[in-house]
Each structure stands twice: as structure tokens, then as C-alpha cells.
Amino acid sequence: MKGSQYAVIGLGRFGSSVAKELIELGFEVLGIDRNEEIVDEMSNVLTHTVVADATDEEVLKSLGIRNFDCAVVAIGDDIQASIMAAILVKDLGVKNVVAKALSELHGKVLHKIGVDRIIYPERDMGIRVAHQLVSPNLLDYIELSKEYTIAELSVTGRISGMTLEQLDTRKKYGCSVVAINKRGGIVIAPTAEDTVDERDIMVVIGTNEQIEDFQQAVS
Ligand code: ATP
Ligand code: ATP
Numbered sequence: 001m002k003g004s005q006y007a008v009i010g011l012g013r014f015g016s017s018v019a020k021e022l023i024e025l026g027f028e029v030l031g032i033d034r035n036e037e038i039v040d041e042m043s044n045v046l047t048h049t050v051v052a053d054a055t056d057e058e059v060l061k062s063l064g065i066r067n068f069d070c071a072v073v074a075i076g077d078d079i080q081a082s083i084m085a086a087i088l089v090k091d092l093g094v095k096n097v098v099a100k101a102l103s104e105l106h107g108k109v110l111h112k113i114g115v116d117r118i119i120y121p122e123r124d125m126g127i128r129v130a131h132q133l134v135s136p137n138l139l140d141y142i143e144l145s146k147e148y149t150i151a152e153l154s155v156t157g158r159i160s161g162m163t164l165e166q167l168d169t170r171k172k173y174g175c176s177v178v179a180i181n182k183r184g185g186i187v188i189a190p191t192a193e194d195t196v197d198e199r200d201i202m203v204v205i206g207t208n209e210q211i212e213d214f215q216q217a218v219s
């Protein structure tokens, strides 16, 4: 959202990475951490930084936290602090609260207190890496539901130069190619005559099974 203001609470590896990227994307970011050294390090990167304990309601109030569109609670190890900070920012009226969870139980608690989005960075990255290890040409994927996925597959030498009709993707495997990312640009909604060339990236939509079959057949 253009003009949105973000508060990032906890500037560890995860929090500082979120905060820096938001700055790169052109947003204003307030970074809060109780560790002075960490705050010093981030002070010339972020719009505003403060050394503060995010479990202190008065501190959060004085920072005007309720005026922020989104708060990211990026405290992990100290689960109690993470939960307290999340309740406080939610209660103080921040509409969109995102929090990092260390475990399923931690995530459940965050969900119960009204956190809008819960992120499990280590768990999710572990799962992603495992998928990429067993399928080297799977670059990335988004699970749309339990059943459906959008996947980015690299085009291998074996199928280089073939058209979608020759691959007969939809008929043979049931999945559709929604885009082909070529060096020169991206082909959206490709048709039967469009070709895939080595090092292009195909964006494919279908069931997990269809995508797996297709991925194995073309790898
Ligand atoms: P990461 O995995 O993101 O690197 P970490 O596991 O190293 O994080 P955490 O304990 O999750 O470290 O804390 C992340 C940051 O949150 C730290 O910089 C820590 O100082 C800060 N932090 C922890 N508790 C509070 C609090 N109550 N108020 C403000 N900052 C806090
Ligand atoms: P469909 O109903 O599956 O699109 P069609 O008879 O209309 O088939 P074409 O659109 O000419 O035929 O495409 C021929 C074949 O090329 C399709 O059966 C399909 O296997 C494949 N194909 C064409 N476009 C795509 C696409 N975007 N993604 C996957 N496969 C495609």
C-alpha cells in the first residue's frame, strides 16, 4: 500500500530483513528494539529507530503506534515478549499485525489474540528447501490451497525449443502454463504456438499432482 507506515518490533535477522526491504520498497519504517547496539546499527537505514521495550504499553502509546497501518512483531526467542507485544499493538488499534512464530503452539496463541498473519520463517523455509532439493528445476512455488499450486519451473535442455502444443502440457498433464519468463520479457497467458527455451522460467498452475508429473516429465 502506497503511503503505508510500518512498525517493526524486534530487529534481529528476520525483523531487520523485513524492515530493510520495506525501505527498499519505498515505505517509512519505525524500528523498535530493546538492544541499543542493534538499534544503532539500523538507525541510518530506517526512517526512525528507538531503543524501547515493546512489552511496555506506555512506550508503545508514546510512539503513536496506533497510527501505523501495519506492525510486524519479529521477536522470536522470547515468546512471552512476542505475545505481549502482539496483544498491545492489536489493542492499541493497529489494523494489520503480522507476527513471527517459533512453533505451532506459539502461532496458535498469536492467532487467538487476533494477530492477522503468522509467519513461521524457519519451518516454511525448511519445507521450501526440501521441495527444491528433490526437484532441482522447481525454482519457487505458492500453495493456493491444499490441492492447488502455482510453480516456477526452469526449462531444461531436453525441452528447449518446444512449443506448448508439442509439450501438450494441458492435455497430457492437466496443468496450464500461465506465463513464460524469457530474458527479453515475460509472455503472459501463452498459447499453443509459444515456445519454451533453455533457461526460460515457466509459471505453471495446477494440482500438486499435475505439476509434479509435468515437472518430472520435463526435467
Ligand atoms: P532472528 O531469528 O530474527 O535473528 P533472534 O532469534 O536472533 O531473531 P530474538 O530473540 O527472536 O532473536 O529477538 C529478535 C530481536 O527482538 C532482538 O534484536 C531482540 O533484542 C528484540 N527483542 C526481544 N524482546 C524485545 C522486547 N521486549 N522489546 C523490544 N525488542 C525486543
Ligand atoms: P485446450 O482446450 O487444452 O486449450 P485446444 O484444443 O484448445 O486445447 P490449443 O489451444 O491449440 O488446443 O492448444 C493445443 C495444446 O497445447 C493443448 O491441448 C495443450 O496441451 C497445449 N497448450 C496450449 N496452451 C497451453 C498453456 N497455456 N498451458 C499448457 N498447455 C497449453
Ligand code: CA
Pocket (backbone or CB within 6 Å): 076, 077
Ligand atoms: Ca532466531
